[in-house]
Amino acid sequence: MKVSSRGEYALRALLVLARNRGEEMMPLSGISEQILVPAPYLEQILLRLKQHGYVKSKRGSNGGYTLRVRPKDVVIGEVVRQLEGPLAPMGCVSLTAYEACPLEEGCLLKPLWALVRDTVAHVLDRTTLEDLLTGKLPENRC
Amino acid sequence: MKVSSRGEYALRALLVLARNRGEEMMPLSGISEQILVPAPYLEQILLRLKQHGYVKSKRGSNGGYTLRVRPKDVVIGEVVRQLEGPLAPMGCVSLTAYEACPLEEGCLLKPLWALVRDTVAHVLDRTTLEDLLTGKLPENRC
DNA sequence: ACCTTTCCGAGTATTTTGGTCGGGTTCGGA
């Protein structure tokens, strides 16, 4: 049930960029220092964040990365899905990457896994980058 | 965020044994057939279930496995923790296997991971083997 | 005795994870 380092690092990077919003672009090295992630690895991750439209970049000196969208529009659940794969604990209940299972019909576990998937998604899909910055989690908002 | 096969198989086995309750002992081969898990692998898992007190066994002919405790007393969250490790998505918010992190203080992600841990635990620790058998999940009970 | 069945430690192939590396491209400035 762990979340891997890729997802964690991606969110850390997005948080740094969100705080830096409005300023000039931030180079890889700058982000890397702040979040304690090896620069070459972080580069891979930023590339994917860029491909998914969260981030834009500029090359050359004074180049770097910056947020492309408003923190309010970055849904944490989506970021995690795109960097880690489905939130569902088992393939048989995944909406985004369903995998069949021979025991599936009549399986007494399936409803449980579906419930777990829903509760996790309920949290992560209702949290945005802005919420993280301001410390407003779903619980507090209800 | 996946649950591994060990946990899944353990729960499948417990469900089979729970349905068989009161009857004679069920041999490895019988369980293995019903839940479609390779017998030697399942054996490992049953051994761990036994060590944790969920199951008892008898050797020799007419031997096999049987549930040691009432299905009502088997908490799914505990089974998962014992076979898969902590429910927390990150070491820094794990109650059962805490791991320090250099960014920890002031980390904006920590509260989110703690919330995820709590919501997952809220579901799995409120569900018992009996609930699975009767299809009564936490959602339905509230 | 002998067969059945669990016990249990060791080995192993595959996949995932968490990176590194090297060369290319693009930009800005001297």
Added chain:
DNA sequence: TCCGAACCCGACCAAAATACTCGGAAAGGT
């Protein structure tokens, strides 16, 4: 125009976890 800063991007790699298999030893029943 040349140089260095910075991103782009595919390939590679080592360690760990996963999902098993195997080979005996021990115990129970007949």
